[in-house]
Every structure is written in C-alpha cells, then in structure tokens.
Amino acid sequence: MNMNRSKIKILVAKPGLDGHDRGARVLCRFFRDSGYEVIYTGLHKTAEEVANAALQEDVDVLGMSFLSGAHESYVPKILNLLKNNGVDLNEIVILVGGTIPEEHFKRLIDLGVDGVFIPGVPLNEISDFIDLKIKEKRDKSEAQHYFVGTKLIQKNPV
C-alpha cells in the first residue's frame, strides 16, 4: 500500500463540450489503483465548475482532458479563476492531456501547465511524473521538470 500517494488528491476534469471521456475514466481507474485519491468531474463542465471543484477539494493535482481543441480557451480561463481565488499555482500540479497539437505545447507550459500528455504515453510515466512534480513543488527545488508530449524534460530556471 502506498500511503504517501493516498494523501495525494487528484481532480480529473472534462471541461467543455467534448463528450469523449474514455481516456479520463481509464486514468481515474489507474490513479485509484496506484493509490491516489481521485475525484472525477464528469462530462461537460464549465471553467467555473472545474475551478470551483479544485478550490473546494483543495487538490494536489489538477488534470484536464481535452479531445476537441478546447484547451486553447479553457486552460487559461481555469488557471486564471484559480489564481483569482487565491490558489497558488506553485502549490498544485497542473496537467493537460488528450489530443493536443505539438505547436501548442510551449504555450501551455508558459501558462503554468506542468505536464502535457498526448495519446500513447504509458500510464506509469504519468504517475511517476506526478510523484516527481509533487516532490519538486513541496521542496521548492530549483530544478524543474516538465512533461511535454511524450518526453520528460528538465529546465533549470537559473
């Protein structure tokens, strides 16, 4: 039993109108079986609903799944709502997953997203990244890792 993970709370969100949540549900199941606490929002959530759930549940990880291109408008909106409600984005791990075009990766990372996952990434790489990122944020470490598409990259701000 992984007691450290059981104290990590993940919100898996489906913002927007796309109705495909097989991927999100597979992830929920995987996260649960890996020892995390998972909350799933269900389909068709507005930016306000997702931000409010993340706020009230005080989650450690916010994962958003998009298969329709809606990440372009939803991700900045949700992150802004969180900030406006006093959430420190340096305290939570922000993940985006789904069909995200390669040319959007950088923009999402610049917005404050820690990891962007496209189809084909092995599930355990996602959980390894979550554990790594939680530790980095907790220790406020200098070295920062990001997950971009299918690769883990390191970026040192200095």
Next chain:
Amino acid sequence: MMVEEIIDGIKNKDIRSLARAISWIEKEKDEGIELIKNLHHYQKENTHIIGITGFTGVGKSTLLSRIIERYRSMGKTVGVIAIDPSSPFTGGALLGDRLRLSMWTDPGVFYRSVSNRGRMGGLSRMIGDIITTMSVFGFDKIIIETVGAGQSEVDVIKIVDTSVVVLMPGMGDRVQFAKAGILEIADIFVVNKSDLVGADRVRQFLEEMLNFKTSEKRDSMQEEWKIPIIMTIGESNNLKGIDELVEKIDEHFDYLIRIGRLKEIRKRRAKNEIEMLASDIMLRICKNHSSDLDEYASKVANKEIDHYTAAKKIVEKIMMENAISNTSRYT
C-alpha cells in the same frame, strides 16, 4: 499559510481557507490540531448536522443534490462532506459522489469529498473536526453522506443530529432488514426510486419494524419522535417527495431543540471524541514502552502470564511513572 491566517479566513467566509483547513485535518497535520484548538469556541449554536446513509446504489448522492437544491431555494447555505471508501489494498480511492452534484458554482454550497482512508476509529473524529470547522464558517446545514457500512461509518452517523437512512425496492427480505444495524439509527426513512416495483413492500416492512419498536418503549414520558417513512424519486425529470423530506428533516431538528436533546447530542459527540483521543494517547505511551512491551510479550508467548494481566501491569507501570507529561502531540 499560517494557522491564524486560516482562522481569520474561515471567519470571513474565505473558501480557500476553509478548503485548506479541511486538508490539514484530513492529512492529520499538526496545524489541524492547532486550528481546532483556536477555532472551536467560534462554532455557531444552531448548525444542523444531517447524515444521509444507505447501501451503495440506492441514490444517496442524487437525493443529496435534490436536498441541496431545496435548501438553496429556501435561502439556506449548505456544507457537504461526502465520504467514500478507500481500497484496503492500495489505499487509493475514487471519490465519485461529486458527479451527481447539480450546483457546482453556487457560493452557498461547499462540497468536499473525503475518503475513509482505511481508518478504524479515527474517521468520526476527523469528520467531527471538519464539522467544527464548517460550523465556524457558518453553514446553516452540514450534510454528511456515507455508505454507512462497517463500524467506523456507523460511528460517523452517530455524531449527526438527524440521520436519514435511504433504502430502495428490491434490496432484500425481512431478515436482511432485521439484521442490518444501520436501521436502528434512523430518524427518518426514505424509500428512494419509489416508482420501482416493490416500493410499497419496503414501506410495509419498515412500518412493521417501527410498530414493533414503538411498542417496546412506550412507557417513556418524553415527547416521542415518530419516525417517518418518505417515498421519493430523486431523478430530476420525475421528482417526488423531496419537499416533504426536507420538511421532515427540519421538523426533526426543531423537535431536538424543543425537547432539549440537541445539547445532549453535542455532549455525547464530545464524550466520544475525548474517549478516542485519550485512548490514542494511552496507546502511544504504551508503544513508547517498547522494552516493557517486549518483555511482557515474551512472557505471554511463554505462557508465564496471560495477556489480560500483562496489559494491566503495563498500564499500572505507566501510571506510576506519570509518563503523561512526555506526550507533546496533543498537549
């Protein structure tokens, strides 16, 4: 964030502060204990604590959403604690009840999912601390949703003021009703999905059981609460019985206040909490005496003495040493 900051935040109805405070309690951080110590005297007098319980699949979460809607239309604010089981194997949990919620952005609704994290006795204490925090925030109604299976969850239901037990048709026969312990703690029965075949039969079973129960203790002089059975449909396009249910829940609270029971319930809750904390402290001290523990364990294993005597001797020794002063965590 500092404890004082969070306390000020909670008193000023800041959602972020409330959410963080609950995390401290949930994660059993020292800040959580500090928080409760400095917060408890700000609790509101008339917070109504409601428990909704019933087996999986009877429609608790949907019903809860309907109850919240009703209270919001009456202008009442609602804080929700939804408890879901965690896996005994991985410790992981899927907290799925939020899915059924209809009011995600209403500022008068605060919804928090909590896992039981395989706790044995600690669950009700944790929930008790969350209730305290929510009460200071100032919700009119605090609703706890739980499956109610197993001792720790039954203990949670014991700390509420009004407990609503939800059943549905096709859930088993008379014998099952007789053996399910959860039925004894109901203040209100709900037969949900009452459009399904067999709903009347469930009602009939419950009525029989309640008649049996009242004939047992009719000699009491105190005004009796007559446990109602309410037939509901929680599905939104076919709603039934929700207004009546909410009315009864509020009626029960008025009844508790009228006969002076509310103070008694709060005192009983406190007594439980003190007992559990005290035994926690004792257990911790006992484990600190590992050499004695080892020594007695060998003796018991070698059949020199029995474990009852051994336990008594250890406790006597601890009391002699007055080791209480060594415990810093809860003092």
